[in-house]
Amino acid sequence: MSGPLHIDLSDMAPCGLVYADATGGILQVNNAFSRMVQSFVLPVHGNRFQNYLSTASKLFYEVHHLPMLALQGFASEMMCDLHVTPTETIPVCIMSKVHVSKDGTRFHCHAIFERSNASKHEKKLVQQKAESDKALQKRTAFMSMASHEIKNPLQLMQTASDLLSRGMVNDEQRKYLDVLRSSADALLKVTADIMQIGKLDDPQIELLLRPTDLSSLLSNLSNSLLLKASAKKLKLDLFTDQRLPRLVLTDETKLQVVLTNLLSNAIKYTNEGSILLSATTVQLSDRSVSVKFKVQDTGIGIPGDKLHTIFELFRQVDGRASGFGLGLAIAQRIVRLLGGSLHVETSTTGSTFWFTSTFNYVNEQLEEPTIEASTSSSNGTRILLAEDNELNAELIGKMLAISSHSVEKVSNGKRAWEQINMNKFDLVLADIQMPELNGLELLKNIRSSDDEGIRNLPVIIISGESAVDHSDFISEYRPTDWLVKPFRMQDLLAKIAFLKKEIPQTTQEMFPKIRSLCSDNNQYRQVLQKTMDMLNHDEQALNKAVSDGDSSALRKVIHKLSSSLSYLDASGLRQELAQLPPVMLEHGSNGMATISIMANVNTNFTSLKHSIQRALTSHN
Amino acid sequence: MGNPAGSRDIIFSHGFGCSQEMWLPLIPYFEKEYRLILYDHVGAGKSDTSLHSYHRYASLHQYAYDLIEICETMQLRSPIFIGHSVGATIGALASIHDRDLFSNLILIAASPCYLNRGDYHGGFTSETIAGLVALLETNFRAWADVITPVIMQNEDRPELEARLNESFCATDPDIAKHFAKVTFLSDHRADMKLVTSRTLLLQCMDDSIAPLSVGKYLSEEISNSVLVTLSAVGHCPHVSDAAQTAHAIHNYLLEISGAQKNVRSVAH
Numbered sequence: 001m002s003g004p005l006h007i008d009l010s011d012m013a014p015c016g017l018v019y020a021d022a023t024g025g026i027l028q029v030n031n032a033f034s035r036m037v038q039s040f041v042l043p044v045h046g047n048r049f050q051n052y053l054s055t056a057s058k059l060f061y062e063v064h065h066l067p068m069l070a071l072q073g074f075a076s077e078m079m080c081d082l083h084v085t086p087t088e089t090i091p092v093c094i095m096s097k098v099h100v101s102k103d104g105t106r107f108h109c110h111a112i113f114e115r116s117n118a119s120k121h122e123k124k125l126v127q128q129k130a131e132s133d134k135a136l137q138k139r140t141a142f143m144s145m146a147s148h149e150i151k152n153p154l155q156l157m158q159t160a161s162d163l164l165s166r167g168m169v170n171d172e173q174r175k176y177l178d179v180l181r182s183s184a185d186a187l188l189k190v191t192a193d194i195m196q197i198g199k200l201d202d203p204q205i206e207l208l209l210r211p212t213d214l215s216s217l218l219s220n221l222s223n224s225l226l227l228k229a230s231a232k233k234l235k236l237d238l239f240t241d242q243r244l245p246r247l248v249l250t251d252e253t254k255l256q257v258v259l260t261n262l263l264s265n266a267i268k269y270t271n272e273g274s275i276l277l278s279a280t281t282v283q284l285s286d287r288s289v290s291v292k293f294k295v296q297d298t299g300i301g302i303p304g305d306k307l308h309t310i311f312e313l314f315r316q317v318d319g320r321a322s323g324f325g326l327g328l329a330i331a332q333r334i335v336r337l338l339g340g341s342l343h344v345e346t347s348t349t350g351s352t353f354w355f356t357s358t359f360n361y362v363n364e365q366l367e368e369p370t371i372e373a374s375t376s377s378s379n380g381t382r383i384l385l386a387e388d389n390e391l392n393a394e395l396i397g398k399m400l401a402i403s404s405h406s407v408e409k410v411s412n413g414k415r416a417w418e419q420i421n422m423n424k425f426d427l428v429l430a431d432i433q434m435p436e437l438n439g440l441e442l443l444k445n446i447r448s449s450d451d452e453g454i455r456n457l458p459v460i461i462i463s464g465e466s467a468v469d470h471s472d473f474i475s476e477y478r479p480t481d482w483l484v485k486p487f488r489m490q491d492l493l494a495k496i497a498f499l500k501k502e503i504p505q506t507t508q509e510m511f512p513k514i515r516s517l518c519s520d521n522n523q524y525r526q527v528l529q530k531t532m533d534m535l536n537h538d539e540q541a542l543n544k545a546v547s548d549g550d551s552s553a554l555r556k557v558i559h560k561l562s563s564s565l566s567y568l569d570a571s572g573l574r575q576e577l578a579q580l581p582p583v584m585l586e587h588g589s590n591g592m593a594t595i596s597i598m599a600n601v602n603t604n605f606t607s608l609k610h611s612i613q614r615a616l617t618s619h620n
Numbered sequence: 621m622g623n624p625a626g627s628r629d630i631i632f633s634h635g636f637g638c639s640q641e642m643w644l645p646l647i648p649y650f651e652k653e654y655r656l657i658l659y660d661h662v663g664a665g666k667s668d669t670s671l672h673s674y675h676r677y678a679s680l681h682q683y684a685y686d687l688i689e690i691c692e693t694m695q696l697r698s699p700i701f702i703g704h705s706v707g708a709t710i711g712a713l714a715s716i717h718d719r720d721l722f723s724n725l726i727l728i729a730a731s732p733c734y735l736n737r738g739d740y741h742g743g744f745t746s747e748t749i750a751g752l753v754a755l756l757e758t759n760f761r762a763w764a765d766v767i768t769p770v771i772m773q774n775e776d777r778p779e780l781e782a783r784l785n786e787s788f789c790a791t792d793p794d795i796a797k798h799f800a801k802v803t804f805l806s807d808h809r810a811d812m813k814l815v816t817s818r819t820l821l822l823q824c825m826d827d828s829i830a831p832l833s834v835g836k837y838l839s840e841e842i843s844n845s846v847l848v849t850l851s852a853v854g855h856c857p858h859v860s861d862a863a864q865t866a867h868a869i870h871n872y873l874l875e876i877s878g879a880q881k882n883v884r885s886v887a888h
Contacts, residue, residue, distance in 0.1 A: 024854070056752040059828075063637030066859075071645070555718070
């Protein structure tokens with residue numbers, strides 16, 4: 001520790017320094033460390049450094065800090081407690097480094113910083129953060145409530161003006177109606193954006209990952225904005241990399257929001273030239289793909305001094321276009337959620353916004369549950385509308401009737417459930433907020449019904465909240481579609497038309513994966529019959545393994561079953577089975593937990609075999 | 621890793637507080653002769669944290685089950701198992717589950733129960749474990765929750781982002797806290813009698829986490845076991861004194877194969 005000045009710098013350091021051998025035996029300490037532990041009865045030299053740590057700190061030191069030190073040659077900040085007397089500790093931060101002497105002996109240098117003050121501030125900080133989080137939550141709740149209140153009347157205004165414009169109106173009246181409608185549209189956009197920002201600020205927000213076809217998402221997107229672009233005589237080009245995998249796991253809706261915002265912005269700020277939307281693969285691995293999304297325009301660009309404000313809320317570059325300035329802030333927040341960050345490059349000849357996102361592949365082609373083909377009349381769809389707001393129900397009903405659908409209206413979920421069980425419908429439209437039985441409970445009833453026809457009934461949920469807020473529920477009970485209030489009638493009609501088109505196209509196969517492997521019905525039947533025999537056999541083997549308490553046999557039979565179950569799309573049964581071995585090992589074969597899993601397993605087996613039997617008879 | 625054409629497989633199971641990188645110092649001693657399989661427990665290292673569930677991983681059995689699945693998926697040929705600390709317990713449980721899974725168990729600084737229970741001296745009280753969980757909170761959580769977003773926002777410094785992602789023995793803070801509780805509050809003493817595999821117990825002279833008395837306890841419970849005490853200090857002899865640890869393991873394996881040859885020659 002000496003230099004040209006021959007001063008021992010270690011004693012001038014504002015932190016404790018400890019020099020120890022590789023086993024922790026202390027060789028030398030500086031004054032600051034002696035002062036820290038001055039009242040500690042343990043003699044400093046020869047004692048092990050770790051013995052100065054509290055028991056919990058020592059544990060953490062031994063299992064984490066010390067191995068890190070040995071492996072990396074240094075160990076970064078460890079927050080822990082140091083004994084200053086045998087009964088008292090102070091919070092400290094320890095940083096350590098390995099020193100290798102000329103003969104190759106390894107020594108440990110530890111720097112110890114007192115953090116009594118720091119930890120006080122930290123506690124305060126954590127407390128304040130909790131308070132501000134709470135305030136934020138309150139704000140979000142308020143915004144969401146306020147927006148909900150605004151949305152209902154907006155919905156009514158839109159539908160009413162839609163209805164009016166379909167009747168006999170003169171040109172002047174039509175002009176006013178258009179004003180009414182476009183104002184409602186603009187207002188709707190603003191409320192939707194505010195809602196979105198509120199949602200994105202919620203720390204609990206999660207991504208709703210679903211298998212998504214990137215190429216079709218992009219082409220749909222560019223198609224939907226083509227009109228807007230051509231209205232300004234702009235070219236809108238789409239480039240997608242051929243190497244993009246067909247299906248990836250992502251939050252489709254959120255990705256769409258980002259790209260729509262970027263594209264709308266590009267169109268807004270470009271007066272002549274073209275806009276290019278591109279998606280290129282930048283990295284491919286076995287499990288994931290990184291894609292760079294780019295929106296490039298030939299617009300007016302963004303002045304350099306304004307560049308840093310464009311991602312802030314309510315910021316616009318000097319009133320050069322109308323709007324509220326939420327789009328980029330939303331896009332930036334979502335891109336971060338998706339695990340990337342939004343970048344911008346700009347000049348007077350145009351701007352480029354880009355971000356990179358990494359997706360996992362979808363290995364097997366995940367199919368949505370097949371929708372039972374219905375014998376719907378060719379004219380319209382029989383729709384059950386469950387909505388407690390009378391005015392809303394009246395307007396939606398009228399609109400559906402105009403489009404020659406037949407509508408049955410009920411004002412609560414309980415009535416809806418009765419109707420479903422009495423009459424045959426092609427589609428259920430259910431508001432989420434209803435007395436007695438709400439929309440989600442109704443959906444749950446439908447999806448858990450014993451009647452297959454009811455179970456597979458298409459259900460569109462209407463809600464003031466986005467589907468993201470109910471992602472758990474959705475993945476379990478699978479509504480056919482989700483419509484956020486307020487919506488344009490044309491959106492609802494488009495969804496119904498889409499469903500009608502889809503219904504006859506979806507296969508009726510209960511086991512599409514197996515069917516796709518077979519060349520004809522005969523072979524399909526043979527495979528099903530074999531599967532049935534195998535299931536019977538394995539079910540017996542499984543029950544025997546459990547009653548014998550034979551874990552090894554149990555694992556073998558589960559292993560054997562799991563691949564056939566994946567072909568049968570019986571993921572529920574697979575999950576039950578996966579829990580079985582550890583539970584049996586822990587609770588024994590007669591333990592309550594084991595018995596309860598086995599009960600579920602056997603029920604699942606019965607219903608699976610039942611379905612196979614039905615598939616067998618229907619293909620006879 | 622190691623020699624794919626090696627005569628035998630060794631599978632390594634790391635302990636709490638680190639990831640498979642913990643085994644790096646030991647690798648050179650085995651890579652020529654053996655094919656080496658290293659893995660991370662769910663939640664540690666680069667493992668897929670989405671596979672974790674608080675319900676399923678509420679006991680060490682699920683970790684044991686994962687280990688068996690790895691052996692099966694990789695079609696390992698009765699591998700030698702080397703486990704450290706809680707990783708050792710996980711291996712022992714797996715060997716009870718499937719008696720033919722491993723040819724040998726090598727348990728480094730193992731402890732079937734870290735808590736003091738009656739006459740048994742595990743070394744810790746439940747208050748200590750609560751203290752450890754609080755420490756994990758300050759050390760991982762504070763970093764992850766408060767600092768990371770700030771750094772991530774700082775787009776001019778991608779190297780910081782990279783360093784965070786590549787940090788040694790990275791661990792998911794929530795899973796680490798849960799794993800700490802599952803590990804240090806578990807009591808698998810009763811299971812140790814059920815271990816029938818040939819077992820080498822390596823215990824350190826001065827280990828405050830798995831003291832010598834625990835090693836002794838284990839050697840009495842596990843019928844087919846040999847206890848070797850290493851002069852290495854601390855809880856991680858494979859890191860602090862890899863040479864000595866490897867030497868003890870080599871000796872043991874040599875003795876075992878010698879004994880096997882003798883048995884064979886008698887049978888002939």
